[in-house]
Amino acid sequence: MKNLVVDNGSYTVKCGFSGDQKSPQITANTVVRTRDGAIHTGNAYLSQHSQYSGMLFKRPHEQGNLTSWEIERPVWDIAFEELRVDAKDTRLILSETPFQLPQLSINTDQIVFEEYGFDSYYRAVPQALVDWVEHDEAEGENGVNSSEQKLTRKSTKKDVKPIKSNFSLIIDSGFNCTWIVPMLYNNVYWKGVRKFPLGGRAINGLLRELISFRHYDVSDEAVLINTIKESTCFMAQDYKKTLSNRSSHDCVFVLPDFKTTTTGYIRDDSTKRSKNSDDSEQQVLHLSDERFTPSEAFYHPEIIFNSSTSNSSKIHSSTFKNLTDLIVESLMTCPVATRPMLSANISIVGGTSKMKNFKERLSHELTSELPMDWTVRIRENRYDSIDMAWHGGVSLSEDDRLNDVCISKKEYFEHGPNWCQRQFGFKNQ
Template sequence: MAPQPQPTSVFVLDNGASEIKAGLASSPSPTIYPNAITRSRDRRVFIADELYTQCKDFSGLVYRRPYEKGHLTNWESEKVIWDRVIYGDGSSSSDGVRPEETAFILGEPSAQLPVCSANTDQIVFEEYGFATYFRCPSAFLVHENDHNEALYQTEEETDAQPLAESTKKNTKLLKSDTTLVIDSGYSATVVTPIIENKVYHAGIKRLNIGGKLLRNYLKETISYRHYNMMDESYIVNEIKEHCCYVSTKFAADLEICKKFSLAKNPLAIEYVLPRASASGFRAGHVRTKSEASEPDDQILVLANERFSIPEVLFHPSDIDIAQAGVPEIIAQSLNTIPDRDVRNLLLANTVFVGGSTKFEGFKERVSSELQALTPDDAFLRLGFPDDPITYAWQGGARLGQQKARLRSLQVTKKEYMEYGSNICLQKFGRPAKDDREL
């Protein structure tokens, strides 16, 4: 039987717990949607990107998210959000995609519960009716990127030699079929080994610390020491992203904060909280030394909070979480792999993605601590994409442009209607023999 023709358009959706990255594979970049239904203090409801386009006051926002602890548990909410992502807002006839004429690539969090994945398969075919469908962990889409030398370029190498000069002879590397992906996202930090273009499920390790926990920890700390901000999730998340950093010398920085008062502390910064004014809503921002304060400004002074919050990524025991830190769970993942050569290959192709990897100092800290856990004969090469948020989507877009490869991975609607969810389990599931035969 001749193979069915591949749909001309491919829609890629990286379904993160905090944000959805979605768009046609032919697009240069995805559109980012909050994966939430949000209610403001005046009881207005915003679906997905309506939060950014229509909301004027970000104080006191209440979120309803489809994900709980990294698992898609609320399809009632997710369906409403996906409708907007897939079909658009209906403002024009060309808005959105036509599922029956489109191939669908979906990235989901690693170690997703099987029942959650099965529900997703049913929704994709029975509710939306996509022509073809491929579901995989987002880490697999990260692996699909055509990693270039710039990904692994260190700051020292870039400063010593212009990037165009240092990479013009070797701009592209031969794509490895083996990658170690560390995704520090909203719900958790997950280590996923990809070996010979397949997810090695036995090596997946999860640290239950992500952007949500860090935000809540900062929220509690600020509320105890400064202002009550327990209901200000959006604002505290902005403070976390603009003010926090990972310390490469934690004990020394902590000693500085003990020695100096807030007014004289060289590590302290001032954050002007957002407020409504006669001219409109004024966003929060870090106050510069030359900026004059206004009488109505509420100024939040942060010192050791800046680095003690992200520190729990490396020392979870600081907040009584009985797990190892990021470098240690990477080592634990590697120790599940019996072949030493494969472990060394993974260390030479390690890629970090997710919002928490954007903290200033994260790269230097994880590099130094992971180097101490690496065998002397292993070559450690860590990749940090310029945009770790959309990097998985970019890999999905690259996969979508390889029609022959995508055809070998996907399930068609005809196959689903004939064999049901078993065909998705067969192609997308985790065969037990893959974990034993390495």
């Protein structure tokens, strides 16, 4: 029996067989239509360099919920075909967003058993799978103060022994939103789960508005905006101080001309020489505070509504909880004895968390909000932040306890579609 682990994210699908692969196969979770009307599924759009401008992306997730299997099914078909998946002899370990609507979860169960015909099946939230990954101990220079921690990858050192804690706080910042999930003894503490409705999509939207208002209209340039975000944006350690010195963070981004570049790049002396192009022929963006203002919405969500076109006075006068507030709220709902241990065992995962200074800023904000005698420690990931949940699913597949909690196809057809929801739903976990 093979174990297929699928981390079904809203931006990418990470899938692969446990034991056979050291890293997952990553497929873009989208269907793309180019300006010429052609449809591309998954990673196929990446090869259409001349069509990057004006691409229209349609994703199966809305507000974090898997709502469209008409889009998801072709993406899975391509990913499974490349892996040569034989569902009849395969056990599926699938990740699903927390608090998924029950009917949408039932739809997923039906697709898994009735359409694909997997032999057996286990469904869990990705943050619970992350907790199955053994972390390397990442202490500061004095072993306590997280503000002095070194965020270097220590997993390659032979003298570092992996440790596993019974208490951990998983902060998963993805494309659609950011989840705060406390884990107690490998179980999700559902009363403490919080959702911060900002992620990579929101940063892209704010960046698009700023550039369109100040420079050029890039409202139809989804690929370009994402490239600018990944190559230039960062999280300011102190927003007011960084804003007052924004000239020191100026950079020049060369827009694609589809001759020398199809994605654009940051111009410096080395790239200028390598491209051998005349400055007068280049269209460029001079970016300064655009590099760090969009990401500041994580700690000042009112930035989004102040920049919106809404005229509602109630929206502009409302108080919105930022990421730090929700993390503190999540900790305070947990049992009193576990709170300091959770703050000392924080794991940050997700694609948006790879933004420069993301971990350092969050550590600073939590240190200033939590009691002085608590340790705030962000633990070092053994794997890439994007595929931590997939590696956790691989670790789970090697545990004998999985045989006791997964559901077979025979059990599904005996008990009906609601059986998986009763076993895997958040109310019973």
